[in-house]
Amino acid sequence: MNNFPKIIISGGGTGGHIxxxxxxxxxxxxxM
Structure with a gap:
């Protein structure tokens, strides 16, 4: 069983955001 949390990180498509x-x-x- 995996004890690690699932995390979603959202960023835009440009270099300043990704x-x-x-x-x-x-x-x-x-x-972790």
Whole structure:
């Protein structure tokens, strides 16, 4: 059984919106 929470991160299609979303996803991955 998987104990990790499911998280959805939404970002726009431009670099100014997608790169912060990727950074948040990577930071959350490191915390888990």
């Amino acid at each position: 790169f912060p979303a990727i950074a948040i996803a990577n930071a959350l991955k490191q915390l």
